Amino acid sequence: MIEPASPVDPLPVSAAQSSPAARPAEKKEVLFHGFPASPGICRGHVLVFGAAHTDFNEIDPIPIEPSEVEDEVKRFQTALDKTKIEIKALQKKMQRTIEKRDAKIFDAHLLIVEDKLLHKEVLARIRSQLCNAQSSFLLTIQRYINAISGTNDTYLHERAGDIRDIANRILRNLTGDKDVGPTLDNLPENTVVIAHDLTPSDTAMLDRRNILGFAIETGSRTCHTSILARSLRIPAVVGMRNIAGKFANGDEVIVDGFLGMVIRNPSKETLAFYKEKISRKDELYNLLLKDSSRAAETTDGYRVKLCANIEGAEDLDEVFRCGAEGIGLFRTEYLFMNTPTAPDEETQFRIYSKLLRAMHGRSVTIRTVDLGGDKLDFASASAIREPNPFLGLRAIRLCHEKPQLIRTQLRALLRAGVDGDLRIMFPMVSSLSEIEELISIRDEIIEELGNENIPFDPKVKIGAMIEIPSACLIADALAAKVDFFSIGSNDLVQYTLAVDRLNERVAYLYRPSHPAVMELIRLTVEAAKKHRIPVCVCGEIAADPRFTPILLGLGVLELSMSPNAIAEVRGVIRKTSMLASENLAKIALTASDPEDVMVMAKEHIQAVAPDIASILG
Amino acid sequence: MDQKNFSKDFVVANPLGIHARPASVFVQAAADFESEITVTNLDSGHFADGKSVMSMLMLAAPQGTRIRLEIAGPDAAAAMEALSRIIEGGFDE
Numbered sequence: 001m002i003e004p005a006s007p008v009d010p011l012p013v014s015a016a017q018s019s020p021a022a023r024p025a026e027k028k029e030v031l032f033h034g035f036p037a038s039p040g041i042c043r044g045h046v047l048v049f050g051a052a053h054t055d056f057n058e059i060d061p062i063p064i065e066p067s068e069v070e071d072e073v074k075r076f077q078t079a080l081d082k083t084k085i086e087i088k089a090l091q092k093k094m095q096r097t098i099e100k101r102d103a104k105i106f107d108a109h110l111l112i113v114e115d116k117l118l119h120k121e122v123l124a125r126i127r128s129q130l131c132n133a134q135s136s137f138l139l140t141i142q143r144y145i146n147a148i149s150g151t152n153d154t155y156l157h158e159r160a161g162d163i164r165d166i167a168n169r170i171l172r173n174l175t176g177d178k179d180v181g182p183t184l185d186n187l188p189e190n191t192v193v194i195a196h197d198l199t200p201s202d203t204a205m206l207d208r209r210n211i212l213g214f215a216i217e218t219g220s221r222t223c224h225t226s227i228l229a230r231s232l233r234i235p236a237v238v239g240m241r242n243i244a245g246k247f248a249n250g251d252e253v254i255v256d257g258f259l260g261m262v263i264r265n266p267s268k269e270t271l272a273f274y275k276e277k278i279s280r281k282d283e284l285y286n287l288l289l290k291d292s293s294r295a296a297e298t299t300d301g302y303r304v305k306l307c308a309n310i311e312g313a314e315d316l317d318e319v320f321r322c323g324a325e326g327i328g329l330f331r332t333e334y335l336f337m338n339t340p341t342a343p344d345e346e347t348q349f350r351i352y353s354k355l356l357r358a359m360h361g362r363s364v365t366i367r368t369v370d371l372g373g374d375k376l377d378f379a380s381a382s383a384i385r386e387p388n389p390f391l392g393l394r395a396i397r398l399c400h401e402k403p404q405l406i407r408t409q410l411r412a413l414l415r416a417g418v419d420g421d422l423r424i425m426f427p428m429v430s431s432l433s434e435i436e437e438l439i440s441i442r443d444e445i446i447e448e449l450g451n452e453n454i455p456f457d458p459k460v461k462i463g464a465m466i467e468i469p470s471a472c473l474i475a476d477a478l479a480a481k482v483d484f485f486s487i488g489s490n491d492l493v494q495y496t497l498a499v500d501r502l503n504e505r506v507a508y509l510y511r512p513s514h515p516a517v518m519e520l521i522r523l524t525v526e527a528a529k530k531h532r533i534p535v536c537v538c539g540e541i542a543a544d545p546r547f548t549p550i551l552l553g554l555g556v557l558e559l560s561m562s563p564n565a566i567a568e569v570r571g572v573i574r575k576t577s578m579l580a581s582e583n584l585a586k587i588a589l590t591a592s593d594p595e596d597v598m599v600m601a602k603e604h605i606q607a608v609a610p611d612i613a614s615i616l617g
Numbered sequence: 618m619d620q621k622n623f624s625k626d627f628v629v630a631n632p633l634g635i636h637a638r639p640a641s642v643f644v645q646a647a648a649d650f651e652s653e654i655t656v657t658n659l660d661s662g663h664f665a666d667g668k669s670v671m672s673m674l675m676l677a678a679p680q681g682t683r684i685r686l687e688i689a690g691p692d693a694a695a696a697m698e699a700l701s702r703i704i705e706g707g708f709d710e
Contacts, residue, residue: 104709108641111670118671147663147675162637163674 027265034215034240036260038229039616041278042212043271044190046251046264047182048244049161049198059138061131072126076133079173083113086169090185090205105199109166118144134174141167161195161202182249187211192255194247194262203228213255215240215262220507229257230540233564237262281615288567288612292323296573298581304552304573307363307560309538313355318563323570326363328486328560329425329538330355332409336369342405348412356420363421365486365536365560367465368409370395370427390494395428396438406438410445417457425486429464432477438462439481463533467491472520475527485528486560489539493517511594512541513601518554518588525555536560545572545612546601552578553585568612575608622652622693626659626685631707634679637670639708644670646703652690654700659683667700 064072091106112118118140125136141163148160168183182188187207195202197218203225214229219238229236235257247253247264254263254274263270296304307328308319319327335343335351356364372386372394386392399406413424426438442462449456464471464478467488471478479485493512494501501510511517521537528535536558541547543561545568551559552573559569584604591597606613629635635643647654647667654667658676660683665672667686678684686704688696703709 104641105638107645108637108670111641111644112637115669115671117666117669144671144675148677 029267029270030246030264032215032240032243032246032262032264034237034243034260034262035220036236036257037219037226037238038214038234038236038257040213040233040235040257041254041274041281042192042235042257043252043254043266043274043278044192044212045188045249046247046253047187047191047193047249048247049184049193049195049202059135059142061125061129061139062135064126064130064132066130068132069127069130072133072136073123075174076122076126076137079133079170080113080119082173083166083170084110086173087113087166105162108162112163112166113170134171137167137170137174192253194244194253196244198225208232213257214238215243215253215255217241217244231562284611284615285567288571289322291570291574292321292567294323294570294574296570298552298573299575299577300579302552302557302578305536305558306566306570307365307536307538307558308563308566309560310563313351313358315563316355316358322563322566324563324566326365326421327355327359328365328536328558330364330366332367332369333371336371336405342408345408345412345415348409349415352413352416352422353419356416356422359420361420363423365423365425365463365484366413367425367427368396368406368413369398371398390500396426396434397428399437399441403441407441407445410442411449414442414445414449414456414458414460415454417460418455422457423461423463423484425463425465425484427465427488428468429466429478430468430470432474432481435464435478435481466524466535467495469496469520472524475524476530479527479531479533482533484533485524485535487521487524487535487537487539487556489517489521489537489541492520492539496520512539512547513550513588513591513594513597515589515591515594515597518550518585518597521551521556522554522585522589529555534558543569545569545605545616546598548572549576549581549584549604550588550597550601551585552576553581553583553588568615571612572605572609575612576604580604580608622690623688623697624685625697625701626683627701627704629678629680629682629684630705631710632680633710634682635673635676635708637674639710640670640673642708643700643703644668644673646699647696649699650688650690650692650696652688652693652696654696655687657685657687659685 087106087109121140122133122136125131125139126133129136131139145160145163148163165183182191184202184205185207187210189210190212191210192213192215193206193211194215195217197216198214211232211234213234214225214236216225216238217240219225226236226238235255237255237257237260240262243262251264252266254266254270256263266274296306298304305325307326308315308322308324309329309331310316310319310327311331311334335348352366372389372392393401396406410424413422416422426435429435439462446456446458461483463484463486464482465486465488466472466475469492472492475485489512493499493510493514496517497509497511497514499506499509501507525535535556537551537556538560541551542559543565548559548569549572561569584601587600588597602613602616605616631639633639644667655664656667656673656676657664658678661677663676665676667673676684684704686697686700688700690696
């Protein structure tokens with residue numbers, strides 16, 4: 001398809017170790033290949049995360065008068081204090097999105113800021129060499145970075161990025177200059193991040209307003225960087241061997257997430273070619289958005305309800321813009337993380353009630369807290385580190401050990417129910433007795449609230465999240481007890497295939513199109529139909545237009561996804577017939593190779609909606 | 618205090634080597650002890666103060682580096698036990 005101007009140059013490993021300065025000065029177009037991890041195309045400027053580079057290389061000591069020494073010392077201390085506050089705030093913000101183990105990087109950042117040796121050396125430079133705070137700090141940090149970069153180890157080079165990140169943060173506080181140097185949470189506009197690898201804490205920190213794309217040396221389609229890129233809907237290319245050393249900050253690049261390519265210093269011709277491609281994509285997206293008030297209806301008249309997954313009320317603008325018909329999944333985890341005590345009933349009530357009122361009668365499905373015991377900070381004193389948390393004590397299973405947790409949340413939810421169309425969803429249901437127990441807890445709460453004369457809605461619908469294979473297999477019994485089902489496909493795939501998709505070594509086995517997964521969805525839908533309850537799918541496959549016809553064909557008429565995926569999914573539905581969908585589903589149920597199913601699904605989109613197919617991966 | 622009470626050699630086992638996070642796990646644990654803690658990179662000869670994260674980072678020790686842990690002071694035995702566990706456990710990574 002694309003014929004970029006210059007051939008690929010598979011540089012030997014040794015060349016990767018050379019510094020950016022050793023690179024030829026002329027701005028020749030160079031093409032690098034990797035694996036496409038998230039579709040899309042972007043053009044931006046490089047930020048190399050983690051490589052040894054020029055920021056701290058040429059530093060001139062700036063002299064001061066002896067009378068200024070104490071002021072400079074104070075300035076340095078103030079900058080450190082400010083930096084500490086910033087890191088603590090960041091740490092607090094991040095704890096809800098990343099694993100505890102990964103959040104430890106902020107402990108490391110704090111230790112660097114508090115490091116005695118660093119202080120001693122900087123203060124010595126200020127006091128005895130009469131340098132100002134900024135140059136004293138830079139000269140000191142340069143020594144550290146050079147020592148670490150002196151090794152030939154890619155990993156250590158990479159992790160020097162942590163020090164640079166923290167150094168830039170201190171420097172920013174020292175000079176008050178916002179543009180002093182980028183930190184991951186404060187990127188320049190139109191940034192393409194190039195790195196050896198990004199840890200979950202790196203990606204969680206990323207300044208999402210200014211990131212256009214990623215290219216990383218490690219990784220696979222299922223690594224956290226790829227997953228994040230897809231959820232942000234920005235292009236990403238992974239598995240690019242030895243590229244980090246070949247880019248310098250500010251280099252102009254194009255990232256092609258369809259073909260898995262990164263082009264450094266694109267030529268005029270390449271730019272023109274991509275410019276057209278990018279504008280076609282934007283055009284299509286805007287065109288699809290124009291349809292946001294139209295019904296998601298198949299060509300033969302089947303209506304599909306499209307809902308949004310959100311984590312907080314701040315996402316509501318986007319929900320309305322894309323024309324979602326409701327909230328299919330409101331995650332409540334963040335309310336419970338990183339607080340010394342669980343949020344009380346009043347606090348929760350206010351949040352739920354506000355959300356329901358903002359949705360003006362459109363359905364809102366709120367999932368009760370889906371966390372492992374270890375994630376609930378207020379319980380951490382007694383927290384037991386489980387060898388296998390995904391199979392451990394989490395979500396509704398906590399209702400024995402911490403009955404107050406679920407009771408308080410249910411009270412707040414039932415009370416908020418008067419403000420709109422609320423549905424309560426219970427995650428991690430694996431057996432009938434669990435649902436029966438939750439229903440009896442609900443009934444007790446209804447009686448309690450009645451006795452206390454507090455307004456509430458006793459008719460709030462309750463549903464089971466279907467994400468464990470056992471729940472699919474007893475869906476008939478479950479459907480008799482609840483008002484709706486919601487299929488959490490990400491966990492369902494993981495639990496069915498026994499694959500941790502973040503484990504790169506087995507990630508290739510993570511196949512949502514596996515016939516076993518398809519069959520479990522079919523069983524669930526069948527049970528729901530029999531008992532006349534609605535069934536929604538709310539995992540990543542609900543947001544993937546390739547899966548849309550298959551799910552429709554399996555009988556799923558409600559999909560919930562990140563708001564920015566709704567336009568494309570609606571576009572596909574409006575071009576597809578139920579007849580064709582049912583045929584696709586039939587093939588998916590019996591296919592011997594999950595990959596064949598994806599090829600077939602893509603061919604279908606290509607046939608009915610070639611414009612949308614052109615912007616898929 | 619110059620005399621080292623305890624000394625033990627290790628090989629850095631975690632794939633990423635001693636970068637910021639493992640260094641901080643080590644330093645946080647080291648801070649609980651009164652003893653003086655020194656870590657030497659036996660491949661390069663550089664040595665570091667086990668209670669300073671910056672100093673530890675300067676060891677520049679990727680996976681496979683041989684390091685020596687030396688501890689001197691009143692609680693040296695307990696410190697050796699705790700810190701050995703951390704190094705042998707791959708710094709909790």
